[in-house]
Amino acid sequence: MPNIVVLIELTHTGHVPASARGLLAVAARLGTPVAVTVSAGALDPVTIAVLGGLGAARIHAAQTEAAHTVLGTPMVDALADAVAAHAPSAVLAAASVDGREAAGRLAVRTGGGVLADVVDASLADGRIVTEHSVFGGSYTVHATVPDVLPIITVRSGAVDDQAPAATPEVTTVQLAPATGSQTTIDSYADAPENLSRPELRGAATVVSGGRGLGSEENFVLVEQLADALGAAVGASRAAVDAGFISQTAQVGQTGVSVSPQLYVALGISGAIQHRAGMQTAKTIVAINQDEDAPIFEIADLGIVGDVFTVVPQVIELLKNRS
Amino acid sequence: MKIVVLIKQVPDTAEERRLEPDTGRLDRDANEPVIDEITERALELALTVKDKDKSTEVVVLTMGPSEASKAIRKALSMGADSGIHVLDDALSGADLTITSAALAAALRNTDADLVIAGNESTDGRAGIVPAMIAEHLGYPLLGSLLSADITHGMVTGERQTEAGTQNVRAPFPAVLTVTEGFDEARFPNFKGIMGAKRKPVATLSASELGVGSTPRSSVLDLAERPARAAGRKIVDGGAAAAELVDFLTAQRLI
Numbered sequence: 001m002p003n004i005v006v007l008i009e010l011t012h013t014g015h016v017p018a019s020a021r022g023l024l025a026v027a028a029r030l031g032t033p034v035a036v037t038v039s040a041g042a043l044d045p046v047t048i049a050v051l052g053g054l055g056a057a058r059i060h061a062a063q064t065e066a067a068h069t070v071l072g073t074p075m076v077d078a079l080a081d082a083v084a085a086h087a088p089s090a091v092l093a094a095a096s097v098d099g100r101e102a103a104g105r106l107a108v109r110t111g112g113g114v115l116a117d118v119v120d121a122s123l124a125d126g127r128i129v130t131e132h133s134v135f136g137g138s139y140t141v142h143a144t145v146p147d148v149l150p151i152i153t154v155r156s157g158a159v160d161d162q163a164p165a166a167t168p169e170v171t172t173v174q175l176a177p178a179t180g181s182q183t184t185i186d187s188y189a190d191a192p193e194n195l196s197r198p199e200l201r202g203a204a205t206v207v208s209g210g211r212g213l214g215s216e217e218n219f220v221l222v223e224q225l226a227d228a229l230g231a232a233v234g235a236s237r238a239a240v241d242a243g244f245i246s247q248t249a250q251v252g253q254t255g256v257s258v259s260p261q262l263y264v265a266l267g268i269s270g271a272i273q274h275r276a277g278m279q280t281a282k283t284i285v286a287i288n289q290d291e292d293a294p295i296f297e298i299a300d301l302g303i304v305g306d307v308f309t310v311v312p313q314v315i316e317l318l319k320n321r322s
Numbered sequence: 323m324k325i326v327v328l329i330k331q332v333p334d335t336a337e338e339r340r341l342e343p344d345t346g347r348l349d350r351d352a353n354e355p356v357i358d359e360i361t362e363r364a365l366e367l368a369l370t371v372k373d374k375d376k377s378t379e380v381v382v383l384t385m386g387p388s389e390a391s392k393a394i395r396k397a398l399s400m401g402a403d404s405g406i407h408v409l410d411d412a413l414s415g416a417d418l419t420i421t422s423a424a425l426a427a428a429l430r431n432t433d434a435d436l437v438i439a440g441n442e443s444t445d446g447r448a449g450i451v452p453a454m455i456a457e458h459l460g461y462p463l464l465g466s467l468l469s470a471d472i473t474h475g476m477v478t479g480e481r482q483t484e485a486g487t488q489n490v491r492a493p494f495p496a497v498l499t500v501t502e503g504f505d506e507a508r509f510p511n512f513k514g515i516m517g518a519k520r521k522p523v524a525t526l527s528a529s530e531l532g533v534g535s536t537p538r539s540s541v542l543d544l545a546e547r548p549a550r551a552a553g554r555k556i557v558d559g560g561a562a563a564a565e566l567v568d569f570l571t572a573q574r575l576i
Contacts, residue, residue, distance in 0.1 A: 104453035113538025116448030183492040190486035298550040305558025313563030
């Protein structure tokens with residue numbers, strides 16, 4: 001089986017990111033998963049165990065003092081080193097801020113080809129074929145890199161299976177200090193982990209609020225329904241622009257693309273840019289006062305009504321049910 | 323200081339966007355092309371630097387068909403000093419590899435102190451081309467910034483990642499990309515529109531740039547997803563909440 005190199009973006013606190021599970025699952029379908037990590041010191045045995053549990057057959061553990069003080073380059077160096085050492089048939093990285101930059105830079109260094117933001121990848125006739133969901137899910141496109149190393153970024157939350165666990169064989173390598181001009185990381189501010197609510201990307205249920213909520217205070221209603229349904233919280237761009245919630249919650253063309261089992265849109269009119277980020281949801285429910293809101297054109301169940309009347313009743317009924 | 327801003331002409335996200343069924347390429351006739359808003363924000367950042375220091379030169383660079391010259395003209399009317407248009411039929415259907423190689427080659431001769439781009443385009447959404455350009459040029463990359471402070475040969479900024487934020491800095495020359503955290507672009511005024519006509523725009527071909535035009539990646543097939551049909555719509559007369567909970571129960575969603 002050919003090796004598949006997988007970039008695992010360990011955080012500066014040593015955490016394995018949520019994207020690792022899906023990346024290793026795809027890698028296991030295509031070959032033997034080789035996890036590439038970058039750390040300042042020796043790799044924590046807990047990290048090795050976690051990556052093994054997620055299917056890493058090998059770990060290419062790169063060490064450099066610059067792991068968390070120089071932006072990006074240590075990851076690119078580690079990947080290039082792993083490509084030379086393991087002669088993989090593909091490289092996978094998350095389509096995250098760091099992952100895609102590392103993927104692009106690696107492609108230039110290795111002369112590889114890039115397949116970006118894929119939602120799935122498989123082997124067909126001995127070649128790796130990627131699936132892309134284009135223009136907000138309006139098209140499904142299959143692509144391949146025929147002649148050179150395919151470097152693939154995988155959309156977070158798009159893959160939800162898990163590879164069989166393995167006991168990883170760990171190779172530790174020391175990276176040479178980066179040469180040339182670099183970007184320095186001076187400090188980190190980690191977002192507080194919200195353990196009580198799922199992450200927006202990959203959540204099975206998403207409750208989103210729009211301008212119809214009217215204010216930041218009223219937006220709590222969205223969070224209350226999300227908590228009653230065990231859902232992640234999203235928002236339309238109008239709600240973000242109005243300051244009801246931070247941009248990281250934005251669902252749509254210029255925000256996060258989600259494909260949950262259930263998407264509940266509260267006070268969202270359904271501009272085409274918003275629909276592009278959620279129309280691949282399995283079931284869509286919309287509540288909006290405006291009966292002509294375009295969101296109703298794609299909702300499986302549309303309620304023309306006041307969110308401030310209907311939603312508290314729904315929360316109450318859900319409570320009684322449990 | 324010299325700043326080159328990468329702008330991209332894309333189909334308007336407010337309209338339906340289409341692919342050509344045979345090639346998988348963008349159907350350019352289906353939709354009115356506009357400058358991608360995120361690259362307008364990149365231009366706005368450059369123009370803000372110029373507002374403070376009039377000696378700053380702002381150049382816009384794009385690759386695209388002849389139609390893309392309209393995007394350059396608009397950028398010039400907003401306040402950019404000159405434009406560079408990578409224009410060659412041989413580059414039609416270019417992938418990330420060709421696009422980044424061509425743009426990097428065009429940048430190599432500009433002596434830019436700073437290259438500013440959007441973090442990801444609304445059409446391809448790869449978010450990769452600026453990183454590839456940085457690697458081609460050997461420049462440090464400050465990707466997905468929420469804010470930027472550009473002074474004295476140095477960029478500092480706050481960067482959004484999955485785990486939180488980071489404060490980063492790099493010396494010139496550097497590539498930085500902006501997110502939606504940056505200001506929307508200014509509108510061109512009458513003086514700007516009139517002045518834009520006299521500003522220079524250079525055109526470069528693939529052979530002048532010394533880049534090939536054979537893509538590394540190829541589209542195998544594409545399928546249009548069927549449009550979603552509207553489901554049941556009810557007007558709340560007091561029972562809608564109960565109907566919703568019943569619906570979710572029946573669909574096994576709760």
